[in-house]
Amino acid sequence: MSSVQIDHNEPEPTNVSELNLFSASQTDAAPPSTALGGITKPVNLSNLGIGRPLLLDLLLKHILQQQVATLESLVATLCIPGKLILELLAEAKQMMWVENRASTAQARFSLSGSGRQCAEHLLLQSGYIGPVPVPLSQYTQVVQAQSHQNIRVTQAFMQERLAGESFESDALQAMGMALNSNKPVLLYGLPGSGKSYLCRQLIKVFDDEVMQPYAVEVNNQIIQLYDPQVHQLVLHPTETLQDTRYQLIKRPLVITGGELTLDMLEVSYDNIRHLYKAPLQMKANNGILLLDDLGRQQVSPAALFNRWIIPLEERKDFLTLSSGAHFEVPFELVMLFSTNLNPAELVDDAFLRRLGYKIQMQPLSQQQYQQLWQRVSGEYGLRCATDEFDYLVTTYHAARSIPFLPCYPRDLLGIVRDAVRYNSLPHVVTTDLLDNAWRHYFVNAV
Structure with missing residues (x-):
């Protein structure tokens, strides 16, 4: 043997x-x-x-x-x-x-x-x-060398990478500052204010390539790191990477929400396949990890933050194999939290202090809202005149004190588009179509 x-x-x-x-x-x-x-x-x-x-x-x-x-x-x-x-x-x-x-x-x-x-x-x-794995020591140094902090994010660069998107300016300014730090970020605000969408778009800011091994060797055990559902391979001629145990990927974006459990933050072992797999934060190294809907998980926010005290402060994490062997891995990623709950009710002040940036997502201005409305109209193949948009603002938003949330244009115009298709109507937004969309989107008090 x-x-x-x-x-x-x-x-x-x-x-x-x-x-x-x-x-x-x-x-x-x-x-x-x-x-x-x-x-x-x-x-x-x-x-x-x-x-x-x-x-x-x-x-x-x-x-x-x-x-x-x-x-x-x-x-x-x-x-x-x-x-x-x-x-x-x-x-x-x-x-x-x-x-x-x-x-x-x-x-x-x-x-x-x-x-x-x-x-x-x-x-x-x-x-x-x-593929043959790479040793943990080499993986650690490669991850640290590819840190997103080697990229200086400026206002002009941020606007260039997110061109065509509509975000509340103060929040975007704060996020740009946060990306130049190694501190975690908490986004909070009303449902539909664009928290999750902004987080997902940030991967455009770090739109370059990094090297990642398929697997890592730890204490003579192999941990599979590559996950096809997370890592987007970049196809290049084979000669570009001399050590072919590494592969080129886009910086990863890992998103988890209400399904998150503490077990998902540890090395998992598949008893059927006899296989170790990397935890979420290890898969997200050199990229972005978004914990969406904070407070909706089965595990409490306090338990989550307790698990991440050391990684968030020291940029390293400690994991354990089923054999009991402990090892250290880099925690080299942009850590984002998003919630529509009151942050003060989720965790105490000590935890909030560890979150370097707390960014409240505010509704859009009317001008930003109109720009987004017209852009989405074009994407859906619809034409919307200024009079119809003004009707929407006066009749519904102003009269009912409904804020200009960035989720509304896509949702309301989606209903308009459905009605146009079903009734074989011209691809023009009318007041009747707006009335119909509003009626079927919002829940009336009973």
């Missing part, structure tokens, strides 16, 4: 600073693009920073999955150079785990009886079959 113990004689993982990783420079212009290829191609097994036994284990599982493997297929799945795979194959052959198949134009490899037995046993210990 293959040993699964840590080989303490293996060389220490290569220090990322020795790899000429990209420098962190500030700029008033667009965010700096990640220096592609800043991490050099590993030239020997020691460069991988992973113990040889774990590499052999992965090799056997890949061959078991492929049944008959070629060097090309193993390079594609293990994501390390073929020269290093040949070295592992030679060792596996010496252990009588791997054998060559009948001679063809291309060398093919399969498991022997003992090799198959070993691989099946290994799968019961760890179901991970993917």
Whole structure:
């Protein structure tokens, strides 16, 4: 059987600073693009920073999955150079785990009886079959080098990236200031005031690429980091990344709301697949983590903030494997909280003080509201004259003291569009259509 113990004689993982990783420079212009290829191609097994036994284990599982493997297929799945795979194959052959198949134009490899037995046993210990992971120490340095704080956010840059959007100016000003800090942000205000929408649009401000490994090795265990539902791959020629264990992604935007539990903030272990998966905040590193609808979770806000006291203040988090092993990971992200409840009723003053920015989202001005109304009308293929807009403001907003919330144009005009389609009407907003939309959108007192 293959040993699964840590080989303490293996060389220490290569220090990322020795790899000429990209420098962190500030700029008033667009965010700096990640220096592609800043991490050099590993030239020997020691460069991988992973113990040889774990590499052999992965090799056997890949061959078991492929049944008959070629060097090309193993390079594609293990994501390390073929020269290093040949070295592992030679060792596996010496252990009588791997054998060559009948001679063809291309060398093919399969498991022997003992090799198959070993691989099946290994799968019961760890179901991970993917690219070779990177060591935790290297992952930490790469994340820190790609911090969003290396990007200087200015008012002009913010307006350029969010061009065409309509946000209340004071809130946008405060958010721009907050993005230059490492402090968490709490947005609060009326439902429909644009809190969640603003948070989601902020990823446009950090619209560059970062390097992320598929998986991270911790204490000889593998944690899968890549999540296709969260991480958007950027397609580039393969030569742009010399260490293909890393992949290029857009800075991630991770959103969680009422479904959040404390367990989702810890390393999870799939007992069926025997697989470790990274928690939400680790998946969000180098990006944005939005906790939406704060106060609507099954876990209390106080419990959430207690869990995040150290990460929010020290920019690092402490996690635990099911084996009990503890380890530290960077907490290098923009942390946003959003709520339509009274912040003072959610947590005490001590917690509120730790939230560096508390930004109240106010309704739009009438001018901003009209600009948004006309933009949404165009998006929906509708024409709305100034008279009809003035009718909306006078008859409904002013007469009923309804604030100019940014959610109303899309919602009301959506009902208008539905009515136009259903009744085969001209694509023109009329007062009758506005009356109909208002009646079906707002709930009348009974």
